[in-house]
Amino acid sequence: MDRLIFHVDVNSAFLSWTAAHQVLVLGQGRDLRQIPSVIAGDREDRRAVVLAKSIPAGRCGVHTGEALFQAQRKCPDLVVEKPDYPLYVSASRAFIALLRRYAPAVEQYSIDEAFLDMTGVPDAEDDPVGFAGRLRDQVWEELGFTVNVGVSVNRLLAKMAGDFSKPNQVHTLFPEEIPEKLWPLPVRRLFLIGPATERKLHYYGIRTVGDLARTDREFLRRQLHRQGEVLWNYAHGRSGSAVTETPALNKGYGNSVTTPFDVTDPATARRVLLSLCETVTARMRSDGQTGALVTVQIRDRDFTDRSHQLALASFTDVTEEIWRGACRALEELWDGESPLRQLGVQVSRLAQGCPRQYNVFDGHRYDRLARLDTAVDAIRAKYGEGSILRACFAGSPIPPMSGGLHPERRTGVTRPLPPG
């Protein structure tokens, strides 16, 4: 029997939430959603990037994720508001709580989107579009912001449907509608296809989702391996995963940071990597995960990104071991002097509870370091992140734990919110 899945996504969430707060709670006359506006960090801070944009700002060519100064060049009248993370957390909680009133199973996918399994809800099954419309209207009336609802038989199609046109829309993408609604779209619009995969597909003349669907599956498997087969299935609207209440384990752990100054020497770069490894490995340890592949990513002054991977000798969650791997990857990636503005570390090829592969050279060293990490984690959990730091960060402009979100932004933003 077919399932009935809704994907509910807040339109430009951070901007909508700030706008709704200004209009409905503070009672201001100006609505950010009606004018070219963005949510971004401090203007003076060179790290400021566009976190969310209004639809009028989008018409000026402003993109989410671009540097604020670029956005302001495109749109001189742009209104810039700072993010208000505590507000976003409370808006997200209220949003998910409302969805739970309507759906038997809600899977929060991020701070501003969720999948709803409506299978077996009579009103929803009789008239999915009408029900989705009432849900959308209820969010607007009760919470004051707009959402898109995508309706289909699985998560993939529901999410694709929700992305069709915005804001405040209900769209369906049932399997029989795939040739008409999904196949004409550029292949980039398909879930999980980024610029790199898009380039590969363009190379074979695959430009639309329909091109992908009509390509021989065996050919895709040969050229793109497992990913090729997954994408071919996606193009036909097939995805196996069900709506789950418990979030899936991460496939990788990563963080990046734009440094307050350009990094031009290896010692500083290694220290930045260490501060990133601190946060990345702490998250891995709290999830009980170990990894065996380290990726280092760098962004230079011209915003060109490069990355390099290095396989570790063993599965590990030890900060120092992963950091040493990251440093070796950086050595192979970077000349040690051309200015860098951003560095990132990612750990993947994860496993839980994998035994350590010992080698003759490191002996029991990593066991002791693992005990040290455990102790440091416990101290930070009890007394706060700043309570203990590596000596190399004392008096250094590089924070001892970098990347991810500022502590005040972290609650409920990087991982699904606990109920309540």
Place this chain on the structure above:
Amino acid sequence: MMDALNLPVEMISVCSREGDLRPIRFRLTPEEGDPVTVRLRGIDLVQAVRYVGQEAVRYLCRGELGGRERRFELRYALRTHRWVLHRFLD
């Protein structure tokens, strides 16, 4: 629409046995001049709202201010326990 005022006010209110909160009178403290006390003559609407997850109660009320009856909206924020004169309605 004119921007709302959102003036913080000192409030005397009654909490009933059922937990309903009813404003009785409030004091406005203008930047210049003397504080002004407004005694409520009636409440026309009480509505719980939670726009953007901010739980509050709206009260559309009547009361005497400056020698005439005015209509205005008061709001009580559940999280902060603050009362504000949100806006005048006339």
